[in-house]
Amino acid sequence: MPTVLGQNQYGKAETRVVRVTRDGPVHHIRDLNVSIALSGAMDDVHLSGSNARVLPTDTTKNTVFAFAKEHGIASAEEFAVRLARHFVTGQEAIGTARIRIEEYAWDRIPVPGPGGHSFVRRGRETRTAQVTFDSGGAAGERWQILSGLKGLVVMNTTDSEFHGYVKDRYTTLPETRDRILATEVNACWRHVRDGEGGGGEEGKAGWDERYERTRGHLLAAFAETYSLSLQQTLYAMGSRVIEQTPGIDEIRLSLPNKHHFLADLRPFGLDNDNEVYFAADRPYGLIEATVLRDGATAAVPVDLTNLP
Amino acid sequence: MPTVLGQNQYGKAETRVVRVTRDGPVHHIRDLNVSIALSGAMDDVHLSGSNARVLPTDTTKNTVFAFAKEHGIASAEEFAVRLARHFVTGQEAIGTARIRIEEYAWDRIPVPGPGGHSFVRRGRETRTAQVTFDSGGAAGERWQILSGLKGLVVMNTTDSEFHGYVKDRYTTLPETRDRILATEVNACWRHVRDGEGGGGEEGKAGWDERYERTRGHLLAAFAETYSLSLQQTLYAMGSRVIEQTPGIDEIRLSLPNKHHFLADLRPFGLDNDNEVYFAADRPYGLIEATVLRDGATAAVPVDLTNLP
Amino acid sequence: MPTVLGQNQYGKAETRVVRVTRDGPVHHIRDLNVSIALSGAMDDVHLSGSNARVLPTDTTKNTVFAFAKEHGIASAEEFAVRLARHFVTGQEAIGTARIRIEEYAWDRIPVPGPGGHSFVRRGRETRTAQVTFDSGGAAGERWQILSGLKGLVVMNTTDSEFHGYVKDRYTTLPETRDRILATEVNACWRHVRDGEGGGGEEGKAGWDERYERTRGHLLAAFAETYSLSLQQTLYAMGSRVIEQTPGIDEIRLSLPNKHHFLADLRPFGLDNDNEVYFAADRPYGLIEATVLRDGATAAVPVDLTNLP
């Protein structure tokens, strides 16, 4: 046969599960979008159509709902670890499971009295998690746990310059000493794990706390960095997370430069002293980089936009 | 000629203007998406292509930027009133101007020290405004000022029932005494105006305060209503706004019923006591209604999804 | 009570039904997205939550599937007529039904042999239909049947000028004698009906043929009009449809002016003789108008973007 099968994976994508936990009149919710990708000894189904080793994607979806009931959802990371372990240990043909989760945050609507079952969606930023578990054969089990966020839109209205760059035949951009710097933060960080996915320092609340702290570092570094380039701001954001978080060794950031162009008001006899801007959609600069703890090995995928 | 020209309008849609106001080290921003529609004596341009009465859409875009500089943006409503008046009074051929604005909210990123130029986008809910000004000829000027919001996603995890409905041959839905009620609030309310658009009780801050109060009423009524139908909840939301706000006579609500179906866990030997739900995308129920102050005349468009 | 209920409607939106008809080895498909809005005597459900007059939206969804089986889908228009009549005549509380349908077109994939069950989606243009049936009480039944399309993107690379327009203080646009004219055609036309919705000249195939002829007129008029303004092109498109189609009395067109700006290559020592363009997203001009047969009364909604 002149062709062979390469890397392959399958599973159910975008299962939307909402888990309600009732603590008397006070309810708690977790709202997730779960995507499962399984891989292993799957030559037969590709070559002959035999499904003898195939757990249906419908079953992987059912498992999400059943596990939400049986085990609850303490956090996206913990839920993903549980699912990954289940598929790899439960199916002989499956060697690797990758669980990607988007989580949508809700705030409580304040109400009089003791209740607490009313919520409002928090906004556009989406929290993400990705757990990959490889049974590893003789090499032993390998876990990778990534957390992240996407769609966190931020802006500095000053303290950003851009000058001193290379000029070639096609360069027309004027240098600037004061511009708007705006971006949509897409980030993915890798947790240090020395045991299996479920172990480590993080307990039930640990993943949520670490997420909030990491998000806070990203915002603070963005706001507090006097920027000579978006790359510099990116590096400041990434290194602050690494330096402040012993359990995180690597972070990947993808920062579209959301250009705000000064409106040209001179034809109307008006100055524009950095007051009126046109917010452009496309094209946009795209600045991407990984920041690592010294000595760590990079493992976060280079292209973030498909996480999860 | 067997054909005639009916209603027509033109203008520049979706001009994205960001206005920065500098108060020493503290900056303030307004972030708008402005769409302009002008109409009037425009037969010639349709029938012969003569542009002699046509102010280019490019000019209407320029006017947005110039006005942002010259007058600032105290609020979306006030800015829309100013633009509407300008086009109708400044161009003989223009009899009516309709200005639609989406506004995106930003929160401050807290930083040490006295500064304040760092912001984070608040979320998915979008504030809207629509001002229509008709010069009116002999009938005199007419103003209509609408405010609203879209994309405010809310959920009650209990205190919602649905039963006692009509059953016909095609009815299979089981009745329920406890369900999730979730929707995305799209709302548009009409302000009472007895003078021109720029007058009235609202000053620079008035429109923002009224918006926040109205949003609060919508959330509170959603959370506090024990619901027998989404229509009942809708009416409670709308009537609360009218009753609590003397300056608002009418509100239109469009509430998609974002269905959350109980996952069927019985095949796995598990109960599901309103704990695990599947959040469905389509189809969805769509509940729409206008609530009016007794004696008021309806004027808000029936279809909200195109506002602005 | 200080508040009253105004216009209201409810139903299931976006039911995605695919109907396969098997003609031996040759299959035919219809792929629809159906949205139902019912209105009538619905005060109780809003005021007290009583569902005694409410047919569940779930039932309206079931009806779509059941009717697809029982009656087939000869065309979107015919299917919508049938659904509208069913809800209005079958439910005492329902006085008006509005059925909106999007239809997605598929082409056959050519295969050897006699079969014919493989298809490829045709593209971005979506065919639309909207049928409104009002039982009318003493005034008698009223039907309105609209057909349309959205997302038909077209471009002329020459034979478009724009000059001779009004200049005010904010005008900077240079006049041009040769530009790209590109738009996304969104159109909705109203059929003359002298009987009930199901009657008239159109049979099973009639609606499809009329759609294809109307689409052809729109494309031909766009391509063959030497344009001095997009309004002129719009009117040429609309009047051609009316003049060529006795059964259509009115058409509404919404044409975003998809700007293609000449790239400025002078800084690089290059001419740009209408060869290289930047295709902009926002803002865009938006040109909208109704064209009517002389003597007809306008009835198509002014805002098309919400159809359906």
Next chain:
Amino acid sequence: MPTVLGQNQYGKAETRVVRVTRDGPVHHIRDLNVSIALSGAMDDVHLSGSNARVLPTDTTKNTVFAFAKEHGIASAEEFAVRLARHFVTGQEAIGTARIRIEEYAWDRIPVPGPGGHSFVRRGRETRTAQVTFDSGGAAGERWQILSGLKGLVVMNTTDSEFHGYVKDRYTTLPETRDRILATEVNACWRHVRDGEGGGGEEGKAGWDERYERTRGHLLAAFAETYSLSLQQTLYAMGSRVIEQTPGIDEIRLSLPNKHHFLADLRPFGLDNDNEVYFAADRPYGLIEATVLRDGATAAVPVDLTNLP
């Protein structure tokens, strides 16, 4: 310093260029969306904000427009090769350039007479290309040329079965001997290159012809495969491309299983002999695999959704 910089790249994303070529009254157009990512010796800009080695992303955008003028756009692949070579050979600091292009296809609108400057967008399928050029240092230059498509939606209304799969505790899916098989083909194939990017068999028209042939193989294999699993269909599609095209050694396919569920009409006393389906949005199965020529080494990225 405890942190170090890992993989990084930057450039302008989504530059929308339209190129018109005038052949007397007949015009030809190319409509591209170009994204550029450059990488190399970029430590300084991240660590200190020095832009001394940074060619602005604005310049990379300008280069797209200038090259469209100077060299025309014979094909997306050829244009990407030219851009990649320019950035790597022209900037000492740049070691690698990755050019991603989406191309939108247009058909001619037929008109009487000799002209030909009117076009209609063909549809939803988007053609893609990605060229990566690495100067390689001592190892010598390396080129990778990928072509692909996304959004090609296809459906077989029969000749698809699914049974014989693994059942575990969470399996509820009934086996089926006749179902709809529908998917959206996302594909990326790698061209064999033994010289630099600009060489090889493909001339000006070669890339377009190869694209059409490859697309045709994908459609034919989808239509002609009697399917026992979507994996089997995927492999048939991929191996057909490899077997029929000596210049292609590898193809990656990402096929969402767009589920069409039989509507349950039994409650209404109706059969549903594979006639009426509900087209679901989410969740969906996602089947992904690489097919290789025997002996070839896989190089196409596993995650296609970010190409380009």
